[in-house]
Amino acid sequence: MKLDLISFVPEFLHAFLQNLWLGVVALVIGLVLGLPLARITFKSHFLSKVVNGMVVFLRAIPVFIVMYIALGILTMTTTIADTNIFSMPVCALLIGLSFSSVSSVFDAAVDSIKCRNAGKTREAMLIIPNIFRVFVSVATTTSVGAALGVKEAVSFSLTTAERMTNPADRLVLVLCVSLFFVVFVLLMRWLINISVKNFARV
Amino acid sequence: MGRFVVYIFCVATTLMVPISSANTLAELVDQTIATAKTADCSDKRELDTLQRIVCDKQIQIGVRGDYRSMSVAESRNEYVGYEADLARLIAQRLGVSPKFTTVNPTNRIEKLLNGEIDLVLATMSHTAARDKVVTFIRPHYYSSPSSIFGPANVPASVLTDLRTQTVCVPLNTFFSSVLAENNIRMIIYDKADRLVDAVRQGSCMFIAHDQSFLRATFASKHTPPELKGRVLEKMSFLDVPTGMGVRNDDKSLGVALGQIVAELHQSGVLVESARQHDVLPDFLEKQQKLWSTPQCAPNADGLPDGCLGKAADLSDRASSIASQVKSVEDWLSKTFGIEFTMPMLSGQIALKFFLSGLLNSTVICFGAIAATLIFALLIFGFIRSKSSLVKKGGYGIALIFQNTPIILLFIAAAIILNIVGSFTPTQTIIMSIIVIGLSNGANAAVAMKDTLDIRNDSASLSLKAIVVASFVQIRACLVNAAKGSPVASFVGTPELLSVMTNITAFTGTRSSTYFFMIIFYLISVQLVVVVCNRILTNMTLTVDNTSNGKIK
Numbered sequence: 001m002k003l004d005l006i007s008f009v010p011e012f013l014h015a016f017l018q019n020l021w022l023g024v025v026a027l028v029i030g031l032v033l034g035l036p037l038a039r040i041t042f043k044s045h046f047l048s049k050v051v052n053g054m055v056v057f058l059r060a061i062p063v064f065i066v067m068y069i070a071l072g073i074l075t076m077t078t079t080i081a082d083t084n085i086f087s088m089p090v091c092a093l094l095i096g097l098s099f100s101s102v103s104s105v106f107d108a109a110v111d112s113i114k115c116r117n118a119g120k121t122r123e124a125m126l127i128i129p130n131i132f133r134v135f136v137s138v139a140t141t142t143s144v145g146a147a148l149g150v151k152e153a154v155s156f157s158l159t160t161a162e163r164m165t166n167p168a169d170r171l172v173l174v175l176c177v178s179l180f181f182v183v184f185v186l187l188m189r190w191l192i193n194i195s196v197k198n199f200a201r202v
Numbered sequence: 203m204g205r206f207v208v209y210i211f212c213v214a215t216t217l218m219v220p221i222s223s224a225n226t227l228a229e230l231v232d233q234t235i236a237t238a239k240t241a242d243c244s245d246k247r248e249l250d251t252l253q254r255i256v257c258d259k260q261i262q263i264g265v266r267g268d269y270r271s272m273s274v275a276e277s278r279n280e281y282v283g284y285e286a287d288l289a290r291l292i293a294q295r296l297g298v299s300p301k302f303t304t305v306n307p308t309n310r311i312e313k314l315l316n317g318e319i320d321l322v323l324a325t326m327s328h329t330a331a332r333d334k335v336v337t338f339i340r341p342h343y344y345s346s347p348s349s350i351f352g353p354a355n356v357p358a359s360v361l362t363d364l365r366t367q368t369v370c371v372p373l374n375t376f377f378s379s380v381l382a383e384n385n386i387r388m389i390i391y392d393k394a395d396r397l398v399d400a401v402r403q404g405s406c407m408f409i410a411h412d413q414s415f416l417r418a419t420f421a422s423k424h425t426p427p428e429l430k431g432r433v434l435e436k437m438s439f440l441d442v443p444t445g446m447g448v449r450n451d452d453k454s455l456g457v458a459l460g461q462i463v464a465e466l467h468q469s470g471v472l473v474e475s476a477r478q479h480d481v482l483p484d485f486l487e488k489q490q491k492l493w494s495t496p497q498c499a500p501n502a503d504g505l506p507d508g509c510l511g512k513a514a515d516l517s518d519r520a521s522s523i524a525s526q527v528k529s530v531e532d533w534l535s536k537t538f539g540i541e542f543t544m545p546m547l548s549g550q551i552a553l554k555f556f557l558s559g560l561l562n563s564t565v566i567c568f569g570a571i572a573a574t575l576i577f578a579l580l581i582f583g584f585i586r587s588k589s590s591l592v593k594k595g596g597y598g599i600a601l602i603f604q605n606t607p608i609i610l611l612f613i614a615a616a617i618i619l620n621i622v623g624s625f626t627p628t629q630t631i632i633m634s635i636i637v638i639g640l641s642n643g644a645n646a647a648v649a650m651k652d653t654l655d656i657r658n659d660s661a662s663l664s665l666k667a668i669v670v671a672s673f674v675q676i677r678a679c680l681v682n683a684a685k686g687s688p689v690a691s692f693v694g695t696p697e698l699l700s701v702m703t704n705i706t707a708f709t710g711t712r713s714s715t716y717f718f719m720i721i722f723y724l725i726s727v728q729l730v731v732v733v734c735n736r737i738l739t740n741m742t743l744t745v746d747n748t749s750n751g752k753i754k
Binding site for chain 2: 068143158
């Protein structure tokens with residue numbers, strides 16, 4: 001099978017929107033849980049120990065493992081309708097990504113609060129590009145959802161590649177998709193750098 | 203005295219069952235039921251289960267509620283399918299009415315043993331392991347191989363073709379051990395309807411289950427339009443008989459049911475029912491012929507043993523440490539009230555898988571850490587090279603491996619391995635180490651370069667001093683490398699996640715699987731952090747004593 005670029009590209013970009021959307025949702029979960037946790041660490045010594053221990057745990061467990069465990073638990077306990085955008089694999093992926101996003105947002109927030117407490121307001125504002133970095137990292141990591149059948153860009157590319165009889169064609173397709181991700185990340189980094197420079201000017 | 207007489211009567215009637223003077227199966231069944239009907243229904247404590255069923259005029263049968271073509275619950279006590287038909291035929295022959303209870307593979311034996319139901323008739327494969335827990339009715343009422351269905355446009359005809367694919371399987375199925383032995387990645391669903399939903403949603407490309415179920419779901423007249431042609435049968439393997447089960451104490455009920463099933467086979471009524479519900483009748487046609495032969499006519503012991511099928515011996519034999527594992531499980535249960543089973547340690551096959559997964563993950567983990575360091579230094583060396591060509595090459599490598607999602611790197615590496623023509627477990631482990639090493643090594647190299655860029659004294663710094671200065675970032679890359687091995691399971695590397703999922707698929711226990719995986723990664727990551735910190739302390743001391751770079 002030869003790749004039909006005219007039909008592949010729009011469908012791929014549509015699938016990539018799913019990566020971005022999942023990245024946003026995971027980031028929102030990270031913000032909702034990570035920011036209050038960071039605040040708590042400055043309130044009490046005991047709570048700080050508990051929260052830090054929890055974050056060490058969140059950091060240590062790979063997203064891939066959390067995702068599989070979450071899927072296992074969800075398939076045991078939950079029924080989710082076909083039409084629901086949060087299908088079971090999507091929920092499992094989001095839980096896995098949340099482990100990473102909560103710990104990353106927590107780290108960024110703790111640094112920011114420390115700077116603000118030390119009177120370095122400008123440095124404290126760096127939390128914004130740092131959170132943008134978290135988003136880029138999480139959005140790229142959404143690609144592991146392909147292992148659970150989440151319909152995102154890598155999963156779509158793989159399905160297309162599977163239909164190709166020649167392995168060399170498959171490799172070319174995978175390399176092109178990799179290049180797309182490289183360009184996406186570089187573009188995001190460029191935006192982050194611009195925002196950091198703007199903060200520096202302010 | 204009266205009680206003693208009743209007891210003697212009951213023992214005598216039970217003993218009478220196998221001593222038969224019947225010439226035909228119908229006569230044999232008539233005799234057995236007639237004997238049961240002679241029981242004194244007024245004293246229920248003295249009745250066996252068959253007599254109680256006859257006296258109550260009701261039999262409680264556990265059936266599936268979601269198994270297309272076999273038994274689907276349409277409404278309360280209204281079930282449709284081949285098994286539901288069989289249940290009604292049995293009740294009719296016993297002269298009682300059936301009362302249905304929906305069961306699933308997880309609770310069907312439990313419901314039988316705790317007395318909620320008298321009979322399990324719920325797609326239960328007859329295996330040697332289950333024989334120890336319940337009495338299977340022979341002859342079997344059905345037999346079917348397991349099948350794998352997948353998309354028409356993806357070629358797969360043998361199990362080894364599926365090494366880079368994900369196959370969705372139901373929980374606790376014997377055939378999963380065959381998939382596990384072939385290093386096929388599995389996603390487990392605990393209910394058949396959820397498996398079908400996963401195919402409908404596109405989450406599962408390949409699905410493994412009993413052939414009868416898959417054909418009825420995806421390739422029959424009952425198949426809903428949205429599922430028609432979605433997946434086709436790719437291969438089938440491992441033919442295992444399906445049997446009804448009764449409690450081990452219910453001997454007389456077991457004997458009666460065996461005779462009824464043989465009679466139903468002979469009459470051909472089961473073939474008709476199977477055809478009506480889109481169930482493949484091959485096995486049933488063979489049984490009909492078999493039970494019509496003179497060799498299978500009743501003898502003095504009842505049914506001739508040579509005409510009865512045998513259990514499939516697919517059980518995982520006890521491992522050398524099974525007794526110690528059992529002791530630990532019992533201790534946990536008695537001391538803390540925790541029901542924690544460790545099937546990965548108690549069975550020979552499971553233990554073999556577990557140990558190999560543990561070893562492979564450890565090798566990948568430490569190999570990836572070493573590879574990360576090596577690639578970091580190598581790429582950093584390129585970036586710092588005086589030759590602009592090498593420098594650009596170094597930047598290019600760093601750019602690609604730093605920014606490509608690791609899963610894509612694994613896929614590309616797997617395709618290259620396929621092009622080369624070999625895909626052994628050892629090669630996939632080496633491939634995983636290289637991929638994780640390149641991905642994290644590129645990050646570490648860029649971190650070292652960034653550190654160098656922000657320092658004024660970069661020209662005079664030794665490599666050791668640069669490593670110490672960018673230690674936090676390098677440590678983060680090493681931690682990521684230690685955590686990276688599970689992604690390797692995506693391309694069929696037999697690491698811990700992969701083998702634990704496989705063990706879960708055929709043992710049905712998930713909690714201990716998850717527990718062991720979390721513990722493994724917590725220990726690995728903490729070990730990396732502790733070792734890195736110790737190395738940093740030593741390196742800082744060494745660097746402090748040199749004149750090149752003073753790191754504070």
